[in-house]
Amino acid sequence: MKRHYALLLVALMALTAGTAHAITREQLAQYASSLKGKKKAELKTALYQLMNNGKRVLSYGSGNAGTWWGFYVTDRDPETNQVINRYSSDVFYFGKRGEAPGGMNIEHSFPKSWWGGTQNQAYKDLYNLYPSASKANGEKANYPMDVVTDATSEEVGYDKVGKGRSTDKAWEPGDRYKGDFARGYMYMAVTYSNLTYVKTGLQTMEDNASGYPGMKTWATTLYRQWSKQDKVDSLEVARNNAVWGIQNNRNLFVDYPNLAEYVWGDSVDVAFNPANAMTTATDDNRYGSFNPPTPPTPPTPDDSTEVAVGYVFAKLQGTLPTAGKRYLMVAGTGSGLYAAKPVALANGKKFGYLYTEGVMDEDGKIQLTSDNDAYTFEEANGGFYIKDSQGRYYYQEGTYSSFTPTTSLADADVWHATANADGTYAIKATDSGNIIMYSGQFKSFGNYAANKQDGNLLPYLYEERKETAGIEAPSLTTAVGNPAVYTLQGVRVGKPTQPGVYIRGGKKFVVK
Numbered sequence: 001m002k003r004h005y006a007l008l009l010v011a012l013m014a015l016t017a018g019t020a021h022a023i024t025r026e027q028l029a030q031y032a033s034s035l036k037g038k039k040k041a042e043l044k045t046a047l048y049q050l051m052n053n054g055k056r057v058l059s060y061g062s063g064n065a066g067t068w069w070g071f072y073v074t075d076r077d078p079e080t081n082q083v084i085n086r087y088s089s090d091v092f093y094f095g096k097r098g099e100a101p102g103g104m105n106i107e108h109s110f111p112k113s114w115w116g117g118t119q120n121q122a123y124k125d126l127y128n129l130y131p132s133a134s135k136a137n138g139e140k141a142n143y144p145m146d147v148v149t150d151a152t153s154e155e156v157g158y159d160k161v162g163k164g165r166s167t168d169k170a171w172e173p174g175d176r177y178k179g180d181f182a183r184g185y186m187y188m189a190v191t192y193s194n195l196t197y198v199k200t201g202l203q204t205m206e207d208n209a210s211g212y213p214g215m216k217t218w219a220t221t222l223y224r225q226w227s228k229q230d231k232v233d234s235l236e237v238a239r240n241n242a243v244w245g246i247q248n249n250r251n252l253f254v255d256y257p258n259l260a261e262y263v264w265g266d267s268v269d270v271a272f273n274p275a276n277a278m279t280t281a282t283d284d285n286r287y288g289s290f291n292p293p294t295p296p297t298p299p300t301p302d303d304s305t306e307v308a309v310g311y312v313f314a315k316l317q318g319t320l321p322t323a324g325k326r327y328l329m330v331a332g333t334g335s336g337l338y339a340a341k342p343v344a345l346a347n348g349k350k351f352g353y354l355y356t357e358g359v360m361d362e363d364g365k366i367q368l369t370s371d372n373d374a375y376t377f378e379e380a381n382g383g384f385y386i387k388d389s390q391g392r393y394y395y396q397e398g399t400y401s402s403f404t405p406t407t408s409l410a411d412a413d414v415w416h417a418t419a420n421a422d423g424t425y426a427i428k429a430t431d432s433g434n435i436i437m438y439s440g441q442f443k444s445f446g447n448y449a450a451n452k453q454d455g456n457l458l459p460y461l462y463e464e465r466k467e468t469a470g471i472e473a474p475s476l477t478t479a480v481g482n483p484a485v486y487t488l489q490g491v492r493v494g495k496p497t498q499p500g501v502y503i504r505g506g507k508k509f510v511v512k
Helices: 002-016 025-031 040-052 067-074 134-140 175-191 199-203 217-229 234-247 259-263 450-455
Strands: 104-108 129-133 148-154 160-164 169-172 311-315 326-333 336-340 354-359 365-368 375-380 383-387 393-395 404-406 415-419 425-429 435-439 444-448 460-465 485-487 500-504 507-511
Touching (some): 040 175, 067 234, 104 134, 129 134, 148 169, 175 217, 175 259, 326 435, 375 415, 383 393, 435 450
Antiparallel strands (some): 311 460, 326 375, 383 415, 485 500, 500 507
16 A cells, blocks of 8 residues: 555656646557457447546545545646636635635546445546535435536526436536536446446446447537537647646547447447547657538428528738728637637626637638627727627726626727738737637636736637628539548548548448
8 A cells, every 4th residue: 555655756746747647649559559449339348448447546535645645736827826626616726736726626537326335446536536616516416417408506607507408307518518518427337337336326327238339329529519619729639638647548539539439429430549530649740630621401392592691700910900890800720710709797797718619611611600709999099999799899998807797998908910920810908908819727718917828718700701601502403513521520531541430421431
């Protein structure tokens, strides 16, 4: 036992010293080599063996080599010492390493009551544990993760609790963390498929969890959907690498974002190959925050050639915004593009951050079906007023980095925009000098001091164009040419040369 903790302390000290635990595509393929050629049930079993191989977990709780000691590495903003809280907007800060911040609990995303409460490795696994505000932890209880159809409590952008779509009572994470938790649930369902699940746990898990599929069909379907919608980002990759440095095992659903499709989804009849599968490794740039375009259903033939009208925004290339036009503020991260959404006020608060949703750039344009994320840049003396789609202007109050919406121009801040050589824009409040920037740690846009620029991202601006965002109806007499081929991740390819599942003309086909 002493040797066990000594090894953990060595690993943790290495993390403290800044030792990188990132992984390359080649290293990852070697780590996951035992998965090659496997599919469906056989792949699930191979994953169970690999993600348990050499795994060592911390002791539960606070103190040296305890859960909170690990959270200090996996869930802390190193610049501010703030706890990364995925369950609510409540702000907490770490004190001495290994100590639990007041008002916070260790939250099991997979509740221990699901397997009868035994304090086993699943109970202590950092991939299953997150810091949570005590109130949010209590409201979540031991409910399954599901779509909540009738909420009894909700904090916009974070947890929602109430009637589940496929379960009795359920909790639903905020949109920006749905994929994170979905990949964590799939890891737990496979890594701890040896456990016997009881009572509430059987709403999510099968009676025979070690068999196939092991998890209920509604759950595998929903979690794969959330994993596609909320893609892996740099924060999740960093956490996966940090936990690997502590526990000596990886969540391969984060490393291989489409792995779940080979276990439960549309690729179950295709053998998995870790050497050529898309990854989130440091040297693999194939994974993006977009999906393959889905051709619309052809309309009933009539005299019209327009299928749908949407909203098209074209990327500004060094020119300044034009007063009166509408813009998207978009962050370009390592995992894709994210457009700023309007402030959502919750729990009586008068301020908030601009959380985001993933968007896709095709040839310098972003096409949306809603204008919810559009901001009008209205003319002001020395700059612009920024008005969101709800008709609210924004200003900064005091030293806060959040935004306060207002309907009064007298209260609104004036913003000055400057184009940068890299295509981004510095949008600065003329009174405070603070700049609108995207925080990768908190997955949102804030209003930060200029000295925070190194750790955050300046946005790109996309200007609304008055054009039809539809397509022409297909001719009933003219043959359609060979359409483009895409991977399941939305990457356009020529003639497929690697085995896998592809999309052409809205239909999937398999290359063996």
